[in-house]
Amino acid sequence: MDPYVIQMNGTLPSVLDVHVNIGGRSSMPGKVKGRKARWSVKPSDMSNKTFNPIRTIVDSMKVKPNPDKAMIALSIGDPTVFGNLPTDPEVTQAMKDALDSGKYNGYAPSIGYLSSREEIASYYHCPEAPLEAKDIILTSGCSQAIELCLAVLANPGQNILVPRPGFSLYKTLAESMGIEVKLYNLLPEKSWEIDLKQLESLIDEKTACLIVNNPSNPCGSVFSKSHLQKILAVAARQCVPILADEIYGDMVFSDSKFEPLATLSSNVPILSCGGLAKRWLVPGWRLGWILIHDRRDIFGNEIRDGLVKLSQRILGPCTIVQGALKSILRRTPQEFYHNTLSFLKSNADLCYGALAAIPGLRPVRPSGAMYLMVEIEMEHFPEFKDDVEFTERLVAEQSVHCLPATCFEYPNFFRVVITVPEVMMLEACSRIQEFCERHYHGAEGSQEECDK
Secondary structure, three states: OOOEEEEOOOOOOOHHHOEEEEOOEEOOOOOOOOOOOOOOOOOOHHHHHOOOHHHHHHHOOOOOOOOOOOOEEOOOOOOOOOOOOOOOHHHHHHHHHHHHHOOOOOOOOOOOOHHHHHHHHHHHOEOOEOOOHHHEEEEOHHHHHHHHHHHHHOOOOOEEEEEEOOOOHHHHHHHHOOOEEEEEEEEHHHOOEEOHHHHHHOOOOOEEEEEEEOOOOOOOOOOOHHHHHHHHHHHHHHOOOEEEEOOOOOOEOOOOOOOOHHHHOOOOOEEEEEEOOOOOOOHHHOOEEEEEEOOOOOOHHHHHHHHHHHHOOOOOOOHHHHHHHHHHHHHOOHHHHHHHHHHHHHHHHHHHHHHHOOOOEEEEOOOEOOEEEEEEOHHHOOOOOOHHHHHHHHHHHHOEEOEEHHHHOOOOEEEEEOOOOHHHHHHHHHHHHHHHHHHOOOOOOOHHHHHO
């Protein structure tokens, strides 16, 4: 008998009469040998290994804000929260047009529409780092782009190099996949440049990739061309590919310049991740991308094919946003980008100046993105055990919420988001000053003297 036969009882089968005979054995329901019938449903190893330090730390903060002061959240990396940074009307209109066209209600290819990938390739193409549609993978936000890159480059048991302080998602994703994370240091005294010697010392035969985040979350730093060239020299010397997280690419202040990493090297293979979220101020639209830079054919077809296969696990990013992409990239006026950056720089300067004047705090001046990091001179705040306790009390007393940098593997700092309205930023800085003045202990003197 053919091993795949539909057996029918009678002339026309009912639903219950039809079953598949595989290899001559009936597959009708029955007791399965060797399995005791009992409930035992447990979470997977991957779910158990998935740990988001930001959520864990923030969710464990039981403290309530001061009821007499309105809450000011300087903790959320979402520029849309306060309504003061809307996207451009051209961006919104592009989405309306795509929706009204009725062309984008079905499935797209898992890596995105060819026309949309051509638009990204054209937008980011330059002579130093040429791109074609085949070099583009569209994803559900930059986070998925990073996940796919890690999944295609590293196996369980290998390791990746991640910045400290750095975006916590790298570690969350890697460890859930059984990939070891090795942390390389950024140096606050050098505007968060990489400690290149320490970075290179971490590389071994199991190192699968180096993550470079520029401009940086949480630091707001922007690497110079010369520093990026030194990073690339390490990668070339050690034959380690780079995952470039450039979601904040071009979001740099007027006194800095963003250098896409791939434009500075032809011999280091780079997967560059970006998206609409931050530059176009639409993080909820969930459109990201991977740019494959491989001019020496080191990745070859295998990495490209691997990314395509991984993208097929789900059916790709939102089709309506893909349909709007051409208009978003071509019609968004330069004035929109300029105004956004002018606002961010103004707020950054305001915040940096205010916090730098507070005894016990040492902010590091940012050059881009939407953040700045502030060192807490803990010896002057002895009643607080660490940055987590410091920021908890700041919420309790002043209703100002900043993220403790323990979330980014960097204790005794905190991160400030600079996208809030200017009046709110001024008020927050004033409350932080009041808080620090209340709890500050000078180099000499007793608690009683400090309280006077």
